[in-house]
Amino acid sequence: MLLEGETTFDDAPFDGISFDLCSRRKDVVMVSADLSKYTQIIRVKEELPDQHLDVGMAEQNLISVAAGVAKAGFVPVATTFAVYATRRAYDQMVICMGTGPHTSIVVGFTPGIANPARIHHQAAEDLGMLRSVPNATVIDPMDGTDFKQALDVAVDLPGLVYMRGHRGNTPRLLDPQRFRFELGKTYRLRSGSGTGIIATGHATQWALEASGILEDRGIDHSLLHVPTIKPVDEAGLADFCFAHDRIVTIENHQIVTGLGSLVAEVVSDVGGGPRITRLGVPGSWAPGGTLPYIREQLGLDAAGLADRIGEAGR
Numbered sequence: 001m002l003l004e005g006e007t008t009f010d011d012a013p014f015d016g017i018s019f020d021l022c023s024r025r026k027d028v029v030m031v032s033a034d035l036s037k038y039t040q041i042i043r044v045k046e047e048l049p050d051q052h053l054d055v056g057m058a059e060q061n062l063i064s065v066a067a068g069v070a071k072a073g074f075v076p077v078a079t080t081f082a083v084y085a086t087r088r089a090y091d092q093m094v095i096c097m098g099t100g101p102h103t104s105i106v107v108g109f110t111p112g113i114a115n116p117a118r119i120h121h122q123a124a125e126d127l128g129m130l131r132s133v134p135n136a137t138v139i140d141p142m143d144g145t146d147f148k149q150a151l152d153v154a155v156d157l158p159g160l161v162y163m164r165g166h167r168g169n170t171p172r173l174l175d176p177q178r179f180r181f182e183l184g185k186t187y188r189l190r191s192g193s194g195t196g197i198i199a200t201g202h203a204t205q206w207a208l209e210a211s212g213i214l215e216d217r218g219i220d221h222s223l224l225h226v227p228t229i230k231p232v233d234e235a236g237l238a239d240f241c242f243a244h245d246r247i248v249t250i251e252n253h254q255i256v257t258g259l260g261s262l263v264a265e266v267v268s269d270v271g272g273g274p275r276i277t278r279l280g281v282p283g284s285w286a287p288g289g290t291l292p293y294i295r296e297q298l299g300l301d302a303a304g305l306a307d308r309i310g311e312a313g314r
Contacts, residue, residue, distance in 0.1 A: 002187055003208075004175045013144040013170045014040040014107075017151060018077070022051045028155060029053060029069050031078045033062040039079035039109050040167050059084040060092050063106065067096035070104045075155050081115070082108025082123035082164060090129060097160040098133045105154050109165040111140075112252035113281065113295070114202055118288035124281045128257020130162040131230050137161040137183070138229040140201035140252075140259075145174040146227055149181035157183070164201055171205060184231045186240070190223035195313040196244035196274070197223045198237075200259045202252040203280070206295065209302035210250075210309060219310055226259060234266050241267050244274050246313050250305065251280040277312040279305065 010016075018041045022028050030041045034057045045052040053069070055061045059080055066076035078085070085093070085108040097104035108126060115121040130138045137157055141147040147166050154161045179187070189204070190211055199207035204225045214221050224240050226232060241247050241263065249260040260278030267273040279300065287297050295301040299308060 002174055002179050002189060004173060008172045010144045010170045010172055012040045012167065013147065014165060014167055015043050017144070017148045019043040019047065021151060021155070022048050025075070025155060026051070027073070028075045028077060031055065031062060031066045031069065031076050033057055033059050033080050033084070035080055038167075039107070039165070041079055059089045063089040063092035064096050066106075067092070067102070067104055070097070070102035075103050075105070077105045077107060077151075079107045079109070079165070081121065082111035082126050083115070083121050085162075086123050086126040086129050093130075093160060093162070094133055098136055101158045103155065103157060103159070103161070105151075105161045105163065107163045107165040109167050111164040112202065113286050113298070114252060114291060116288060116290060119285045122286055124254045124286060125257065126162070126164070127229050127253050127259070128261065131257065131262070133160060135159050136230060139163045139227055140229055141166065141227050142201055142204035142225055143173045144170045145172055145176045145179055146181060149179070150227065153181060153183055173205065173208065181227065184228045184233045186233055186236050187225040187227070188222065188240070189225050190221065192220045192222045194220035194244070195222075195246045195248055195309055196240055197221055197248050197250065197309060198226055198240070198259065198263055199223065199250040200226045200229065203250040206300060206302065206305060207250045210305035213302055213306035214309060217306070217310070219313065221309065221313075229259065229262060232262065234269075237263065237266050238270050242270070242273055247274045247276045248309050248312050249276065249278050249280075250300070253280050255280040255282055277308070279308060
């Protein structure tokens with residue numbers, strides 16, 4: 001079983017993850033745009049100062065400097081909020097990082113509706129933006145275990161790597177003794193028939209909550225976690241989809257260009273296949289507020305998801 005028997009929580013997971021990585025890899029440099037506290041790389045800043053750079057409140061400069069660090073032979077990990085990395089510095093990511101072979105990692109925190117502010121802080125289109133960049137790698141981990149292992153893989157990948165990050169009091173759902181992140185691999189968290197649920201990132205946490213309700217209601221279903229948005233095991237993803245009559249995708253992202261679009265593209269390339277229902281931010285601007293409030297407003301809370309998955313399977 002890939003899941004832990006009981007959910008535990010990590011406080012400030014990236015502080016430990018980044019420090020551990022930099023301690024093992026002296027070629028890794030954490031880069032911040034005056035957000036070291038909020039992206040939780042303070043321990044690197046204080047204890048490994050030679051592996052920390054702060055460019056000030058200038059996200060476009062953050063990406064450009066990080067790209068220069070990569071060309072100097074180091075492995076930069078540029079950290080900021082996801083919305084700043086993508087909307088504000090997308091051109092720098094594409095041109096400075098996405099067109100060459102040097103490993104350049106960008107970690108975007110508080111992605112999608114995980115940010116309590118409204119439109120200007122909610123990166124609900126970042127996965128789709130980066131999916132469109134040739135040869136880029138795009139990763140959306142579900143918890144701290146997934147995140148740590150994905151970052152360990154990312155530092156050895158060529159070119160631009162965009163990852164969504166986890167910070168604060170983060171649930172640990174995957175068993176670190178059994179789970180092994182592999183680029184492109186998908187992970188079945190529940191096996192069954194009926195409706196197949198496919199989720200990524202924070203939304204895999206939401207899908208697990210809904211799965212418990214569906215189980216109590218006697219509704220058979222499967223659950224697949226897809227942490228790598230690009231590249232992905234298309235054959236494995238297609239096999240999962242075609243084993244079900246109905247597919248529901250769940251994502252902390254606009255329902256266009258992200259996971260739902262990826263699944264629809266894979267199924268359409270094969271031809272035929274199951275009906276696909278895409279759940280996420282529904283082509284509108286999300287409200288501001290706490291994550292539970294926003295999820296409820298968008299029908300992405302556990303009960304709302306369970307109801308909508310049940311309806312999709314009829």
